[in-house]
Amino acid sequence: xxxLDAEDGAVGLTLFTLLHLLGASFWGLVxxxxxxxxxxxxxxxxxxxxxxxxxxxxxxxxxxxxxxxTVTGERRSPW
Numbered sequence: 001x002x003x004l005d006a007e008d009g010a011v012g013l014t015l016f017t018l019l020h021l022l023g024a025s026f027w028g029l030v031x032x033x034x035x036x037x038x039x040x041x042x043x044x045x046x047x048x049x050x051x052x053x054x055x056x057x058x059x060x061x062x063x064x065x066x067x068x069x070t071v072t073g074e075r076r077s078p079w
Contacts, residue, residue, distance in 0.1 A: 007051050011039045 018032035043051060 007043060008040070010051075011036050014039070 015032045015036040018028065018035060021028075039051070
């Protein structure tokens with residue numbers, strides 16, 4: 001739907017959380033919208049899962065999760 005994936009949802013949730021924690025002040029809006037815009041700009045044109053792939057490459061592995069299959073070229077399901 002509208003070309004959005006789970007990472008876009010995470011950006012939206014991050015924006016909502018920032019705005020909530022900062023009390024939706026003017027600077028809270030500026031910081032939240034800036035952070036969401038920056039994340040979306042960095043991700044534009046990349047395959048789904050690219051943010052997690054880059055975090056994995058930096059050593060910030062999410063232990064229960066393997067590298068994203070869409071980035072490594074593997075199938076999603078092992079079956």
